[in-house]
Amino acid sequence: MASKTLYSQRDPMLKRDGFEDILEERRNSSDLKYALRCYAPVLYKGVTPCKANMLKNIVLQSDQLRYVINQVSQESGEAPDIIQEEASVILEEMAHRLQISTVRFFAFALSKAFKTLFQHVCVNEEGIQRLQQAIQEHPVVLLPSHRSYMDFLLMSYILYTYDLALPVIAAGMDFMGMKFVGEMLRMSGAFFIRRSFGGDKLYWAVFSEYVKTMLRNGFAPIEFFLEGTRSRTCKSLTPKLGLLNIVIEPFFKGEVFDVNLVPISISYERILEESLYARELLGVPKPKESTSGLLKARRILSEDYGSIHVYFGQPVSVRSLAQGKVNRSTYNLFPRHIPRKPMEETQSFVNDTAYRIVRLQEDNMVLKPWVLMASLLLQNLEGMELSVLTEQTVWLRGLALSYAAFLDWPDHAPTAKVVSSSLALHRGLACVSGGRVSLVVGEPLGPVTPEEALFNRAVSVLSCASYRNQVLHVFLRPAMLAVAMHTAASSKKNEVYNCFSFLWDMFSNDFILCPGDTVQDFEEACYLLVKTGAVQMPQQDIVMTDIGQPTLSFFNGLLEPFLQGYQVVCRYLCEEASEGLTEKQYIPAVRSFAVKLILAGNLRCYEVLSSDMQKNALAALLRMDAVRKVKVADQVTLIVNKMAVNSIDDILGKNRMISHINQTQISPSLSLVAVAEDLCRDGLTPSYIR
């Protein structure tokens, strides 16, 4: 069942399943009946479901936990009983209490909500069948992409609909803040983990044993988000390895024959949190989860959010993946119940697996026409003729299809219709006036300062970028090659490769680039560009063809915001940053630096205002040793190696324009942060939605 060939799945001709709309039946039959129908899923090897209390007992009495309890007790001098009690409290706080009645309530309520919010909820039924098979054969871990709070309710809803075993879901503790909802979620299978528990040995032990116990016994599929948090940019996030390590370890230790990882891609035509995310990225803090906040969100119910596509990927067998990569017998000489740091070999395997799974998620993300349109609009911020947009969208569609994008383009509809209905659905982001399409900029009430105007424009650019970002994984490799060709200013293959490799390394926090895959990615990029006729590769050269210009310049434009953004960060660090810049100050400082540049007319890139890009750029510089972190007292200070940063800036900036900064033009007191904070006080709703 499980795919053995994860590594060769990069075939551009990969075959994908068709979709069924599960809302269709909901619109035609009783939701109540549906919520109350007989639900009897098949479990792993026919095990009987385990009561939540029994599960807790198994965990508390496990050798693993007992060992850690004794260890902690010896270290702290507390009696083991007390530590045991602590463990019990942690478990109480963490554990799920799945109840079928709650599930039925959700089945009913969500049916109503989904029908209002969405046109379709589409699921690939073949994927469901594969999953059903997998659940019976091996412990299963569900790994959905994470773009919205909806994700896990949606997952459980779908599994209930298909009479599959409901997963237990690792959820962040922040949900617990919503008293009632938190408990509801708990009763629908969520278990709660603290966001950070770095040094807490006992917490870690309880948590990992809890997850492993469920996995080993196959009581229920485990579900968690590899990305760790919702991606605010709609780009996949660098995977987090903690939970993946936990679910894979039972295989290495021989406690289970295999573990199946199921990548699941959830694509939203319109994300509920769309504009909230943009604001968050601009420094307006994320609203704390609260029940009242959720109730306010009811307003959302009046909007049309298009369709959702949920694609259940081919289950990936950990056993097949690990074949020849991890020697399981290295676990033979150590008692299995004593926690140990994974070996290097294992760590890199888990890391590699995490990346592969995220790429599989990306591969099966469904893209809507609007995603292509957003990519074009962002390269024409001053707006473009509708006819040009339409024409270029058609062109881009062809390109995307030849790069194996999973495009959901309506059958038999004229292109103009497709474009206009996309614009209609996203009327909050783009509008047509006088035959020109341009981004909508929210008009705040009252007088507008230049900073406020800038902020509003940034919100709409970042919102729009979150759609363009969805297509990046399709074009990323050829686009980096296009930029490399541009930057290298040479047609020698090895020089282009050096540039490519530099960009690959530089951007590996922003995009999902599997560690060690540089050469493979380069070859894939070459293959794709040659295939679509944009470049030729005579002997040791790479050259653009006569017809290659539009493709290459589109690709250059596609990555332009990232190149510029990183460059701004470099400039800031070289020219502005004071000695003793702390990590905390870094983001607001870069932001106000960028604001100055934009207001001065020296920078037209708004995306650099995104804290996501700023963080990624810093991470890249840290990785490349151009910046070091030093801990002084309680503060982490950034030490900049200006030479190194400068040379990175040089490579990024080759042939690119950011005019030199004229300090005097900018009044330092007006920082965007202040504006953002003002807005924050006003309330969280973006003005243009009001």
Add this chain to the structure above:
Amino acid sequence: MLTSDSCLSLHKHGSSMASDSNSSESQRIAQQRLRIIAGHLQKHKDDDSGTIATECKAEANKGTVPRKRQEIMKWNGWGYSDSKFLFNKKGQAEFTGKRYRLSGMVLPSLQDWFENTFGASVNHKSPATPALNASAVPPASLNEAFVEDLKATGIPFSHEAEDRVFRAHGHCLHEIFALREGKKFERVPDMVVWPNCHSDVVKIVELACKHNVCLIPYGGGTSVTSALECPPEETRCIVSLDTSQMNRILWIDEKNLVAHVEAGIIGQDLERLLNESGYCTGHEPDSMEFSSLGGWVATRASGMKKNVYGNIEDLVIHIKVVTPRGVIEKSCQGPRMSTGPDIHHFILGSEGTLGVVTEVTMKIRPIPEYQKYGSVVFPNFEAGVACLREVAKQRCAPASIRLMDNEQFQFGHALKPQVSSIFTNFVEGLKKFYITKFKGFDPHQLVVATLLFEGDRERVLQHEKQVYDIAATFGGLAAGEDNGQRGYILTFVIAYLRDLGMDYYVVAESFETSVPWDRVLDLCRNVKERINRECKERGVQFQPLTSCRVTQTYDAGACVYFYFAFNYRGLADPVHTYERVEHAAREEILANGGSLSHHHGVGKLRKEWMKESISSLGVGMLQSVKDYVDPDNIFGNRNLL
């Protein structure tokens, strides 16, 4: 010498397995007493002859095995020529001959079990080639000078094709399969010699060194590790050194309870001869009917009653080995020594790579007064393993305790002979009802532990109670002596059953490992699953049989024994498929914390994993011993290293 306690093997439980053992308890005890008395009477005679017995003389062979083994044993299968399973005209299974308890009996449920388990049919036969095709045997390439010198010693030898082929193989599946198919042999020994005693061996080894001839020791021929296979790249003359005629007990020392025995003696003869004096070794590997003492030493054999008597390394007091460098001996028979690493441990498990074991002094015990079988049924394998673990923890394991999984339990049941009385039938039915319906055991989950107690009567009964009490805490129900005994019958006829399977497109093999207690369950589950997967992936059309039992318990772990069989109809090269699956299964064992072997040895079959198992430094240590003892690789079977 490379015989071993082979997996597929025959097993004799003292007298209990023989056809006379239906006698009542009191009769049996009386017989045993008689034997003991007879033993005491004989004692003086033995003591007298003891001094001269060490001399080598070509006396009439009293052992079971003749020089021409093929006269009494199958050339292409297991055991005696007169004993085999077959499906008669009515489709019912029968076991022919008179030697065993099952001999001459009809086994009515075997056919159903066989057909259902394997998807096989008694109508689809895959018969073996009836006789050895001499033209398929490569001609003997003799070292004439060696032959001349050997003739002068008067030691018997042969270069007939049948003798040579018989010693070119052990009992691995691929070996037996090739014989049955009449495949051409790549390399077989060029001649066979039959030394009669230690000094004959000394002469042979001297001549082999002088003329650069390759020697391969051969004991009982029950190897299941390709240890007897001739290396195809060997260009020298290969001489198979058959120790079967070195089969005397040279003396018995009752004060120290040891016996000095020629290493070619096979298990059944050793036990029979010692019994005549009221003693036994208690070493009963499943292959004891055919495997030899020298083979046990050379492979580190293990006997089913090791809990009372110990494994071979615990039993030997002294070993005499003839090597190209000379004879290895110790200076005394002290029960334990601190004289550097024990040189016996270079010999134990050397698999015929260093020399020939000629004489062994080993511990003996008085025949136990009382023996009792028993069995316990558990609701599932997990409960059974937990119970065995507890028994090992409390160090109260009976002489033998084994836990058979559900598949093996059902297999055992298929071997039930026709029940003559309606009453027995009724009682059986009632038992089944009690266990499955009343106690709620799932017949497809339940497992059975088989037990064998030994000692004086009172202690046995006490011991039995202790074990049953432990079992009860794990949900175990005592299930009677008969069930216990049947479990052991399965072990002893399994190799004969493999021949039956091969008549009907079913290939089968077994393998073993040892593993820490906490990993037993995981290892069993994962290995079975791996076999099932591999079979599927390699195009085996029918569900394979995978079955295991925990067959030995230790303080820190257990020995696990697997059976694995499948119907190979539709496969182009079943042996290759089988070998790939077995290879995968071994990898799975190693990955799950199991050892490369508990008692079968390494041979050539598992050589590739030696470095991984004992580190390259460890292999280097062994190699340096080999280089010192046998610099010219006279003992060139290429096992182990």
